[in-house]
Amino acid sequence: MERQLHIISTGKQPLDQFVAICARVHPYVDAIHVREKMKTAREISEFLTALIKQGVPPRKIIVNDRIDVAVVFGVKGVQLAHHSLSVRKVKHHFPSLSIGCSVHSIAEAMEAEESGADYCIYGHVFATGSKVGVPPRGIESLRSVVNHVNIPVIAIGGIHSNNAEQVLKAGAQGIAVMSAVFFADDPVSEAKKLAKIVKKMV
Amino acid sequence: MERQLHIISTGKQPLDQFVAICARVHPYVDAIHVREKMKTAREISEFLTALIKQGVPPRKIIVNDRIDVAVVFGVKGVQLAHHSLSVRKVKHHFPSLSIGCSVHSIAEAMEAEESGADYCIYGHVFATGSKVGVPPRGIESLRSVVNHVNIPVIAIGGIHSNNAEQVLKAGAQGIAVMSAVFFADDPVSEAKKLAKIVKKMV
Numbered sequence: 001m002e003r004q005l006h007i008i009s010t011g012k013q014p015l016d017q018f019v020a021i022c023a024r025v026h027p028y029v030d031a032i033h034v035r036e037k038m039k040t041a042r043e044i045s046e047f048l049t050a051l052i053k054q055g056v057p058p059r060k061i062i063v064n065d066r067i068d069v070a071v072v073f074g075v076k077g078v079q080l081a082h083h084s085l086s087v088r089k090v091k092h093h094f095p096s097l098s099i100g101c102s103v104h105s106i107a108e109a110m111e112a113e114e115s116g117a118d119y120c121i122y123g124h125v126f127a128t129g130s131k132v133g134v135p136p137r138g139i140e141s142l143r144s145v146v147n148h149v150n151i152p153v154i155a156i157g158g159i160h161s162n163n164a165e166q167v168l169k170a171g172a173q174g175i176a177v178m179s180a181v182f183f184a185d186d187p188v189s190e191a192k193k194l195a196k197i198v199k200k201m202v
Numbered sequence: 203m204e205r206q207l208h209i210i211s212t213g214k215q216p217l218d219q220f221v222a223i224c225a226r227v228h229p230y231v232d233a234i235h236v237r238e239k240m241k242t243a244r245e246i247s248e249f250l251t252a253l254i255k256q257g258v259p260p261r262k263i264i265v266n267d268r269i270d271v272a273v274v275f276g277v278k279g280v281q282l283a284h285h286s287l288s289v290r291k292v293k294h295h296f297p298s299l300s301i302g303c304s305v306h307s308i309a310e311a312m313e314a315e316e317s318g319a320d321y322c323i324y325g326h327v328f329a330t331g332s333k334v335g336v337p338p339r340g341i342e343s344l345r346s347v348v349n350h351v352n353i354p355v356i357a358i359g360g361i362h363s364n365n366a367e368q369v370l371k372a373g374a375q376g377i378a379v380m381s382a383v384f385f386a387d388d389p390v391s392e393a394k395k396l397a398k399i400v401k402k403m404v
Contacts, residue, residue: 040285040286041267041285041286041287042284042285042286042287042288043285045287045288045291065243066268066270067270068268068269068270068273068287068292068296069287071270071295071296072287072291072292072294072295082244083242083243083244083245084242084243084244085243085244085247085270085271085274086244086247089247089274090270090274092274093273093274094270094273
């Protein structure tokens with residue numbers, strides 16, 4: 001897998017704002033995660049309908065937790081967490097979906113790999129506004145996780161254009177950002193900057 | 203379709219209590235709905251695993267809203283509401299599932315039928331503790347709904363053994379209860395009583 005740039009919805013932006021940003025930045029990113037944990041299936045569907053209508057390719061869209069919504073919209077895959085259906089069951093029943101698994105330790109990353117996850121997202125690496133009060137896991141722990149699994153590890157948590165390079169140097173196969181792009185003054189410029197960092201690391 | 207007795211989880215009972223009741227009453231009911239709206243996919247999975255382990259036949263189990271969880275556990279079907287994925291999309295992508303649709307008016311019932319729902323649940327017919335402050339829709343409105351659609355209409359809301367018969371006489375193809383069974387002093391006796399009323403109406 002080529003190194004990747006994932007962007008993840010914040011759960012805090014209204015549909016119009018989120019979709020408008022995605023419509024402009026999707027050429028520079030590999031995956032857009034719709035992670036709207038407080039929203040109903042119908043509301044998530046409205047996000048997906050709008051994204052696709054605005055030209056975001058379904059093969060770049062990943063739905064958090066709701067496998068059924070991902071299937072119905074024919075998008076690339078799902079991102080599963082501890083509170084989701086198990087990776088093994090999802091892999092068995094929905095083999096055509098790409099399955100990402102959110103992990104927070106070496107043990108969880110190894111379990112994700114063994115269960116059939118296609119990649120994992122590990123974090124949070126740096127301090128981040130979305131995990132206030134939980135100490136960041138740091139670059140060295142990221143390196144350990146990368147060394148213990150063969151599936152790609154995408155790093156998440158407080159990553160932006162000033163620290164993305166050290167994350168990739170630690171072995172991450174990519175980075176996932178939320179606020180760095182969605183709350184940027186200029187989301188397109190930030191996405192381009194991040195994509196450039198990710199792609200030049202070969 | 204034969205007349206049916208559905209029982210629906212209250213969202214207020216712990217797993218052990220809910221499953222223990224289901225293990226004893228399932229022979230008398232046609233469908234058990236796992237409707238735990240505040241729970242994660244993983245938690246709902248735990249409910250299903252326990253139900254099946256305790257001998258409840260998967261063909262009697264219906265999962266509220268989460269089509270993915272229903273598919274993974276191979277249960278009978280799903281119950282969809284306004285906030286769920288659309289009946290049409292679910293029918294198209296998961297044709298083997300039985301699809302119930304919760305409706306609150308003639309128009310919604312007609313739309314459910316047209317979209318491919320296998321049955322609808324209409325209510326609430328009588329006043330109920332789970333819809334405090336919302337006036338009940340009454341027997342006459344149930345009769346109107348029944349007269350406007352060809353799919354089976356299951357009545358819900360404040361139904362127990364003392365008023366079930368008038369609901370069935372109004373044309374409902376069955377009844378759905380929550381507290382009448384799950385909060386009964388003797389759930390088995392209540393389920394038997396309700397089943398007898400439902401089955402004698404031919």
